[in-house]
Amino acid sequence: MRTPLENPDLRSNLSDLQLQSLRVIAALVGTVGSLWLFWVTFPPTGGPNPPFIAWIGGLVLVLSLCLSYALKDRSLRLASAALVCGMVLAIEFAGLTYRSTLAAYLFTVPVILASVLLSQQAFFVVAVVAIGLTLPTNPMGLQMASLGAIVSPIVVIALVAMASWLSAHNLHTALAWVWHGYESARRNELIARERQSELKSALKALDEATHRLERTNYMLTLARNEAEEARRLKQQFAQTISHELRTPLNLIVGFTELMTQSPEHYEAPLPPAYMRDLSIVYRNACHLRSLIDDVLDLARIEAAQMSLMPEDVDPGVLVEEAVNTARSLAEVRGLQLHMMIEPALPHLYVDPTRIRQVLFNLLSNAVRFTEHGGISIAVRRQADSMVFSVTDTGVGLAPESIERVFEEFQQADGSTRRRHSGAGLGLAISKRFVELHGGRIWAESQLGQGSTFSFSLPIGRPQGVVASGQRPEEGGRADMEKGSDQSVVLAVTPSPSAAGLLTRYLHGCRTTVAADLEQARLMAQQVIPQVVLIDQACQGLNHLALGQLARDWDLPRTPFVICPLPGEELMRERLAVNGYLAKPVSRQGLWDALRPFGEGVDKLLVIDDDRDFALLLARMLDSPVRRYQVITAYNGHDGLEMMRRHRPDLVLLDLVLPDMHGLQVLECIGAAPELQHTPVIVISAQNELSQTQALDGAMLITRDSGLMPAEVVRWVQSIVDVAAGRTNSADEAGRGGGMMAAV
Numbered sequence: 001m002r003t004p005l006e007n008p009d010l011r012s013n014l015s016d017l018q019l020q021s022l023r024v025i026a027a028l029v030g031t032v033g034s035l036w037l038f039w040v041t042f043p044p045t046g047g048p049n050p051p052f053i054a055w056i057g058g059l060v061l062v063l064s065l066c067l068s069y070a071l072k073d074r075s076l077r078l079a080s081a082a083l084v085c086g087m088v089l090a091i092e093f094a095g096l097t098y099r100s101t102l103a104a105y106l107f108t109v110p111v112i113l114a115s116v117l118l119s120q121q122a123f124f125v126v127a128v129v130a131i132g133l134t135l136p137t138n139p140m141g142l143q144m145a146s147l148g149a150i151v152s153p154i155v156v157i158a159l160v161a162m163a164s165w166l167s168a169h170n171l172h173t174a175l176a177w178v179w180h181g182y183e184s185a186r187r188n189e190l191i192a193r194e195r196q197s198e199l200k201s202a203l204k205a206l207d208e209a210t211h212r213l214e215r216t217n218y219m220l221t222l223a224r225n226e227a228e229e230a231r232r233l234k235q236q237f238a239q240t241i242s243h244e245l246r247t248p249l250n251l252i253v254g255f256t257e258l259m260t261q262s263p264e265h266y267e268a269p270l271p272p273a274y275m276r277d278l279s280i281v282y283r284n285a286c287h288l289r290s291l292i293d294d295v296l297d298l299a300r301i302e303a304a305q306m307s308l309m310p311e312d313v314d315p316g317v318l319v320e321e322a323v324n325t326a327r328s329l330a331e332v333r334g335l336q337l338h339m340m341i342e343p344a345l346p347h348l349y350v351d352p353t354r355i356r357q358v359l360f361n362l363l364s365n366a367v368r369f370t371e372h373g374g375i376s377i378a379v380r381r382q383a384d385s386m387v388f389s390v391t392d393t394g395v396g397l398a399p400e401s402i403e404r405v406f407e408e409f410q411q412a413d414g415s416t417r418r419r420h421s422g423a424g425l426g427l428a429i430s431k432r433f434v435e436l437h438g439g440r441i442w443a444e445s446q447l448g449q450g451s452t453f454s455f456s457l458p459i460g461r462p463q464g465v466v467a468s469g470q471r472p473e474e475g476g477r478a479d480m481e482k483g484s485d486q487s488v489v490l491a492v493t494p495s496p497s498a499a500g501l502l503t504r505y506l507h508g509c510r511t512t513v514a515a516d517l518e519q520a521r522l523m524a525q526q527v528i529p530q531v532v533l534i535d536q537a538c539q540g541l542n543h544l545a546l547g548q549l550a551r552d553w554d555l556p557r558t559p560f561v562i563c564p565l566p567g568e569e570l571m572r573e574r575l576a577v578n579g580y581l582a583k584p585v586s587r588q589g590l591w592d593a594l595r596p597f598g599e600g601v602d603k604l605l606v607i608d609d610d611r612d613f614a615l616l617l618a619r620m621l622d623s624p625v626r627r628y629q630v631i632t633a634y635n636g637h638d639g640l641e642m643m644r645r646h647r648p649d650l651v652l653l654d655l656v657l658p659d660m661h662g663l664q665v666l667e668c669i670g671a672a673p674e675l676q677h678t679p680v681i682v683i684s685a686q687n688e689l690s691q692t693q694a695l696d697g698a699m700l701i702t703r704d705s706g707l708m709p710a711e712v713v714r715w716v717q718s719i720v721d722v723a724a725g726r727t728n729s730a731d732e733a734g735r736g737g738g739m740m741a742a743v
Helices: 008-041 052-071 076-098 101-117 120-133 147-261 272-301 315-332 352-368 426-436 477-481 496-505 517-527 543-552 568-575 587-600 611-621 636-646 662-671 709-723
Strands: 311-313 336-341 348-350 374-382 385-392 440-446 450-458 487-492 509-514 531-535 560-563 579-582 603-607 629-633 650-654 680-684 699-702 739-742
Touching: 008 052, 008 076, 008 101, 052 076, 076 101, 076 120, 101 120, 101 147, 120 147, 147 272, 147 587, 147 611, 272 315, 311 315, 311 352, 315 336, 315 352, 315 374, 315 385, 348 352, 352 374, 352 385, 352 426, 352 450, 426 440, 426 450, 487 496, 487 517, 496 509, 509 517, 517 531, 543 560, 543 699, 568 579, 568 680, 579 587, 587 611, 603 611, 603 636, 611 629, 629 636, 636 650, 636 662, 650 662, 662 680
Parallel strands: 336 374, 487 509, 487 531, 531 560, 579 680, 603 629, 603 650, 650 680
Antiparallel strands: 311 348, 374 385, 385 450, 440 450, 560 699, 699 739
């Protein structure tokens, strides 16, 4: 930090003050000098004439005044020094003139004035000179002067010099403080102005941001409305595709199942080649049905991620199944298909449907882009991974196209005149499936010489993950004896769709399903479940009965949960019918639905607009053990007319009819006294539950040993997260006391 005198502005101000002081002192000195010369020139009457030296003192004082005046415009310091020096000399001559020790005390005047007009160094010089000049003023000399006459002026001059220096020093210090405060205030003022300018800019930017935010909120509102409309359209699309895809797919699965598993329905046995081809059709139709179920389930519950159902599988079996599926594609194009499976490969813990689809996608792509030669598929172990490779002798890929082919809707040839068909989704879907399993996929290719697509999967079962589709006899108490910490959920529901929903979307646990409480009791003794989930459709249970059930099953620390689950029984109750079957309908499911009616049912009426599906139901009901008389109607009005004419024992009713909805048919049946007692089983491919959206009922959670308060808080927090649209991982359940019910 600079001293005050180093600052040019302050130094200029101090110079102005010294100049003003010099003028005042010069006026006083001029007055004293004039009086001195007047007294010397005109001495008092009768007094002695002043000596010549008295004239010198007055002239020195006047001459120093003139010199100071002459130098003040050139150098203020020299002018001040000339005036002070003249005063010192004049005092010295005055002391020599009057031979008085009192003249020495006059040296305090130039010392005081020097502290005002001169610098500190010059001030100390003047003080020392003044003290030195006090000695010759003693009229008796140093030998004859008394000690007091010598010391007293010196002490007075020294004290005055010290007081003057302290005053000047304090003055300069105060000036420094004032000046620094002034500079600080000025800097703060500048900073405040800058901050004020920045604040104005920020306020302006904030106004613009507020305007943009309001516009963004408006756009978000529009986007949310569009998203709601898209969700509604997605639900409508899911219902439509459910009917349009499941109905023909049910025919394929149903007829091929009859041909392969019940050949006695046909007059002559099918040749072995036909049976082999039908087995391929049946296997692939079941695979396609499983994929369609995944798409419909994802659309219905708006799942945020693709569900995997891992299980222990043989990689060689996966390759063989994929090759058998794609073999016909290669044979049609005259291509050879080779398999190279390394012996003694360990099992993989993967979702076989997904990995089989990846292999099929790679094989089908290789077939599409290969015109001559062959295709080979290999599987081998590489360190801790299993590597699958599909190599072809096709057109190959350019280097810049290798990474792009794994993106959605991207192909090696993106032109509209490309020779090979495809939407560009197979490799993108395959990449996602492989990454969901913790693996990676890559490609190696040379243009015109073929390509090799490979993917790797980790070997071994990830810690804490269990196949949700594993049957109880595959795990159970044996797993518990091995110290496994895998959670088991025992679900009790008569609904196949509810069982499938839980099996697909309960993650991090193994789900076992029982159709009734008795079967669940037997399973509970084997698997020792961590949670027992009971469908409200099974039977009415309150918390007392549920607690008694936990004690009867000897599961004191297992939570028992009762809640409504989507399924056939719930739809049956809502539609007020005797049964509900969702397409595709299996032969066993149809017979299970008819079994509760016993021998009292002989004549059945099928009301469905699909003639092929009506024929399939007739074939399914044609059995040597129990034969039904099946009549058909292909619209609602004909169905009602045939009910009045033939009086069937039971009606199989489709909800989607060309002339009227199935619900209207049910209303007409209930309104007619002669028809209202006829049992009705609804068969529909549409998911009517997505239209109603909500499940009626309560959720009841209890445990024989009770619930801890912290446990209740965590469950309530989970309910809050679900209600707020957030996802939260379930905390590990503890022990305690209590019961919680949520409606």
